[in-house]
Amino acid sequence: MNLNKSTFFISYVALVSSAAFVSRLVFQSIPNMQPLTDIIIMSSLFISSYFGSLIAILSMFISNIYLGMGPWTIAQIIAYLIICLTIKLAKRFLIKSSIIVRALFSGFLGYLYGFIISLIQAPFIGIDIFWVYYLQGITFDSLHAVGNILFYFILEPVIKPIFLKMKNRISS
Secondary structure, three states: OOHHHHHHHHHHHHHHHHHHHHHHHHOOOOOOOOOHHHHHHHHHHHOOHHHHHHHHHHHHHHHHHHHOOOHHHHHHHHHHHHHHHHHHHHHHHHHHOOHHHHHHHHHHHHHHHHHHHHHHHHHHHOHHHHHHHHHHOHHHHHHHHHHHHHHHHHHHHHHHHHHHHHHHHHHO
């Protein structure tokens, strides 16, 4: 990557991370409904999993500096990195799929995110009560899934063309 391309790459990472951070703040009053997850999903899907991972790490770190940092920050970053990996594994299928399938997959990733967070928190709350802990939070995971689906339908028509232009600019 030459200097010009790396400058664009860094600029795009900063820009998308900032947008993800702001989207998290704007919707923070609605539990677990935020476009942040969809921005990370679309970054991974339409640009690259590496790009999506950078967005996940930066946006979570920046937003948790503002909203409150704690051990959950690491859990959130790990959960989003696993989501980026899941996108990478399913990318060939998802690119060929309709927006409806991609939106439903983003809903599934909302549940996956909640499961991973619960799994990481399990040693702190007691592994023997993991399923009780996880099932107590399923309502919030459902809100996350529904929010992901709704935001996906709203955001993809706007974000996809922008991300594809970014990808072409970075890779050309």
